[in-house]
Amino acid sequence: MIVWLNGTFGAGKTTAAHEVLDLLPGSTLYDPELLGTGLRSMLPPKRLEEVDDYQDLPSWRRMVVDTAAALLTEVPGPLVTPMTLLRQEYRDEIFGALAARRIPVRHVLLDAEETILRSRIAHREETPGDPEGNAAVRRWCLEHLGPYAQALDWLKSDAHVVDTTALTPRQTAERVAEAVRTGAGACDIVQTPEPTAETLAAGVLLFDDQDRVLLVDPTYKPGWEFPGGIVEPGEAPARAGVREVAEELGIQLGCTPRLLVLDWEAPKPPGYGGLRLLFDGGTLTADRIRELLLPGAELRAWRFVTESEAESMLPPVRWNRLRWALRARERGCPLHLEAGVPLG
Structure with a gap:
């Protein structure tokens, strides 16, 4: 302790x-x-x-x-x-x-x-x-x-x-x-095991009726993030994204989200990197937004933000991934990135 x-x-x-x-x-x-x-x-x-x-x-x-x-x-x-x-x-x-x-x-x-x-x-x-x-x-x-x-x-x-x-x-x-x-002062913070190898992670972008994207503020790491997390062994990435959205926000997505970006993240010690996928979870109605719940041990806040606002809130790697995901959403075609750079 x-x-x-x-x-x-x-x-x-x-x-x-x-x-x-x-x-x-x-x-x-x-x-x-x-x-x-x-x-x-x-x-x-x-x-x-x-x-x-x-x-x-x-x-x-x-x-x-x-x-x-x-x-x-x-x-x-x-x-x-x-x-x-x-x-x-x-x-x-x-x-x-x-x-x-x-x-x-x-x-x-x-x-x-x-x-x-x-x-x-x-x-x-x-x-x-x-x-x-x-x-x-x-x-x-x-x-x-x-x-x-x-x-x-x-x-x-x-x-x-x-x-x-x-x-x-x-x-x-x-x-x-x-x-x-x-037991006073105990930090009720999620215990996320440190990776020991490359990981596969799935994030889901959710939007409001102004086309702003939802970001969440984790208690266990710096910077804002997308809803999502590590894909469990044997779990389909899209299904992992749906599961994480339900666990983190209490929102049940009605259909399988559409892939926007697949990005290979290079190892950067002490991190191991791996594949990062972002999916389009669609637009949330005002009623569903009012139903958003936060697990206190994992997330402290959520906000819908514009693309320019997200740039000042996200770490550079996540911001770059979001930027390309939004372009893929506009074009209706997923993008394949390596270390944040589109292939082809």
Whole structure:
């Protein structure tokens, strides 16, 4: 298990984490910031200049999961992880990958009033003899109060909240330990096993009466997606698409969807690639749209969007696949792609 202590700078994550170690038998401190420090020393300066924060590095997010899994083979757990995580898509990626490895997460948000946070940042422990460095750290911490405030809505809906405004580090740790014992902060996230070979996946495009396409927001991976999923062994791809639409949205498609795109996705470590199919599920009436249901452990939201809106919401590979699927729908003829490029 991982006890993920989230919150902005000044919330008391690190001091509380050390106290939690005394209250949860077998627990070990796991600080992903050390992975970021290592990457800063190993990656070329040119690569580091391309990101604002080490959390923006896909390698850091993969290492957080891989290192946690490795540590849990060495220690009984849980791992106590004091780490600020404000971007919801990064939470999806990391927690989803942990769930795929059957590693449960207790997500606890340590929160405090802004005046308290500012006071704690102003009086944080400083490095002797480095006034410029200390001032830079304080500025950096204060600059993150705004992004933290913007992230509070999703954080408070996702995590168990402990208000540290009037608590000592020990009292905070006791609240965290009690939350862990009672199962509070458990992330109800789908456990999708990581692929070990190429996969076959089927997605279904559904439209409204304005010809906008339906996208869904998975809890277990970053970015928006089409309804659909992995085709099970021995299952017909079109039937898999129909099954996934029923499971994810509660919609029963009345007929077999028509193929729009078959795309071969090249392997890109750690992914294995494989075949990706997109089908045309047709237009949903207003009544059927009102019947849409979402499984909370798998999808958090759905939206009908225009093609231009989809471009800003989908990862590039999925956006390109959608773009060609819409062209195939207009022409009434399916397209065969390899790595996103039409053949012929």
